[in-house]
Amino acid sequence: MCGITGWVSYRGDLRAEPGAVTAMTDTMACRGPDADGAWVRRAVALGHRRLAVIDLPGGTQPMEFSTPDYEVALTYSGEAYNFAELRAELRARGHVFRTDSDTEVVLHGYLEWGAAVAEHLNGMYAFAVWDSRSESLLLVRDRMGIKPLYYHPTPDGVLFGSEPKAILANPLAGRAVDLDGLRGLFGWVKTPGWALWRGMHEVPPGAVVTVSRNGIRTDVYWALRTAEHTDDLDTTVATVGELMDDIVGRQLVADVPRCVLLSGGLDSSVLTGLAAKRLAEQGERVRTFAVDFAGQEENFRPDVMRDTPDSPYIRDVAAHVGSAHRDIVLDAADLTDPDVRRRMLTARDIPVGLSDMDVSLHLLFKAVRTESTVALSGESADEVFGGYRSFHTDAVRNARTFPWVAAPSPLNTKPDHLPAGLAAALDIDGYIADQYTSAVGEIEHRDGDSELERTMRVMSYLHLQRFVRLMLDRKDRASMSVGLEVRVPFCDHRLVEYVYNTPWAMKSFDGREKSLLRAATGHVLPRSVLERTKSPYPSTQDVRYAATLQQQAKELLIAPDRPVFALVERSWLEETVQLDPRAMAPTRRTNLDRVLDFDAWFELYRPELILD
Known part of the structure; x- marks a missing residue:
């Protein structure tokens, strides 16, 4: 896992800009703490930060293939889990390899298939290829959008990077944020191509962006398609089981220490059980890590999202598989540390997140990184198998909006802290409605359904094409901010395609959420977890958390000229800091957290707001 960046300038000479690509690359040192590199020619400069995971000595980047007639250079982030098979195929076609890295396999795959190399890859990846024969740059992103990639057109080319901060390090990219940027920020619907910063775009998942002297073109090589499902229930369950076993086996391949992120829920427990089985065959013991909050289990109170605390189930799984387990226990002081908030904001580049759930994720990953470099995560299983409560709630299913907007959750917290004039100009409700109509219009239905x-099908599509991208981006930024590679087995496109087209009656055949996953993998689970209902990522219930947020917010009110008040109504904040923290509504606490995020963001990024 790495960070990539670069600059194409058809009318300039980038050899005269030696510090530019270095400055862009340096912003992502956390993504690649093991090495850095640059490849510079007249019209192009490529930068790379490396986190060494496979072929530690041989995967140096940017990687070049050259002949007397032309050069092709690659800067690559991610993992191709089928690189061994592809290497064998390419060798049979006459390619000669100098390393054992998957990076070189992708480079030679491009030489063999051109942009179609993406169609041959199984994995998570974002990469750029410069081809001197056509003087073109290809920006390629994986099917599900696991690895991030952004670009910013310039008058004579493009800037690109794994994260916006790499692009913002170049003076050609301004720091303006307009109303469209804010709509995407507050709407929580992951509009395709949205990148907050004016002039910047995200490479769509499953797409190739080609930059040439003729301009910029986007081509889609993968989309979520509707197809007939012909397998019966028994065959479907068996297929899911075979896929899961193959996927976990592939994603355990690494030349560095590995682990599994264990929450005690079905998804992470399945990965733990399958990984434990695989590693035992190699004479290894699986490592597991979990996040917890001081006093959470003893003082747990059921809420609209969580019926039970995680800890008892985590212990059951760890004992069941015999893992080397470690709990990362956090308290209110850890979660409200302003320095940690700033680190997470810098990692994400945007000021609206999931409050304590973002901070705890960052701190969990920081602790995991002291012992492991690669971690498997259960992210996206709910989107694939229909695990969220919204899938099973008629009112949400029939709401004609994004399910996570209609369902009770931290994500449907409307920004009620906005000044009235700005709220009217943004019209977030109208924006969400337009995006919903656009997304639903992409869905293919079968006659006779x-x-x-x-x-x-609408529910599944919206979660897989919009919501999961919010979660994957959060996971990537939090993990890479500490140099930890997090792999997401449930995002394997073979599994996604197969389960997406499985009839809902099969996905819920036993009347429970994620029926297929339970049936296919229950043999590796303790009974307690097999029977547990869905419980999302934990959030602290410690009243001291809200009280500390209020105290920090009071400090904002002392300085009336703080730029944050362009996005926050002062009277709202004055009212919020006076509330009893024990009775504060979850939505109010979330928005208070986001106000503090905005203040730190203004300090760190100095954005220029364009609100007309």
Whole structure:
């Protein structure tokens, strides 16, 4: 896992800009703490920060293939889990390899298939290829959008990077944020191509962006398609089981220490059980890590999202598989540390997140990184298998909006802290409605599908093409901010395609959420977890958390000229800091957290707001 960046300038000479690509690359040192590199020619400069995971001595980047007639250079982030098979295929086609890295396999794959190399890859990746034969740059992103990639057109080319901060380090990219940027920020619907910063764009998942002297073109090589499912239930369950076993086996391949992130829920427990089985065959013991909060289990109170604390189930799984387990226990002081908030904001580049759930994720990953370099995560299983409560709630299924907007969750917290004039100009409700209509219009339905089947296909599509991208971006930024590679087995495109087209009656055949996953992998689980209902990532219930946020917010009110008040109504904040923290509504606490995020963001990024 790494950070990539670069600059194409068809009318300039980038050899005269030696510090530019270095400055862009240096912003992502956390993504690649092991090495850095640059490759510079007249019209192009490529930068790379490396986190060494496979072929530690041989995967140096940017990687070049040259002949007397032309040069092709690659800067690559991610993992191709089928690189061994591809290497064998390419060798049979006459390619000669100098290293054992998957990077070189991707480079030679491009030489063999051109932009179509992406169609041959199984994995998570974002990479750029410069080809001197056509004087073109290809920006390629994986099918599900696991690895981030952004670009910013310039008058004579483009800037690009794994994260916006790399692009912002170049003077050609301004720091303006306009109303469209804020709509995408507050809407929580992951609009395709949205990147907050004016003039910047995200490379769409499953797409190739080609930059040439003729301009910039985007081509889609993968999309979520509807197809007939012909397998019966038993065959479907068996296929899911075979896929899961193969996927976990592939994603355990690494030349560095590995672990599994264990929450005690079905998804992470399945990965733990499958990984433990695989590693035991190699004479290894699986490592597991979990996040917890001081006093959470003893003082737990059920809420609209969580019925039970995680800790008892984590202990059951760790004992069941015999893992080397470690709990990362955090308290209110850890979660409200302003320095940690700033680190997470710098990692994400945007000021609206999931409050304490973001901070705790960052601190969990920081602790994991002291012992492991690669971690497997259960992210996206709910989107694939229909695990969220919204999938099983009629009111949400029929709401005609994004399910996570209609369902009770931290994500449907509307920004009620906005000044009235700005709220009217943004019209967030209208923006969400427009995005919903656009997203639903992309869905392919089959003739003869029942109304329920069509409804559930919409639910699945929206989660897989919009919501999961929010979660994957959060996971990537938090993990890479500490140099930890997090792999997401449930995002394997083979599994996604197969389960997406499985009828809803099969996905819920036993009347529970994630029926297929339970049936296919229950043999590796303790009974307590097999029977547990869905519980999302934990959030602290410690009243001291809200009280500390209030105290920090009071400090904002002392300085009336703070730029944060362009986005926050002062009277709202004055009212919020006076509330009893024990009775503060979860939505109010979330928005208070986000106000503090905005203040830190203004300090760190100095954005220029364009609000007309």
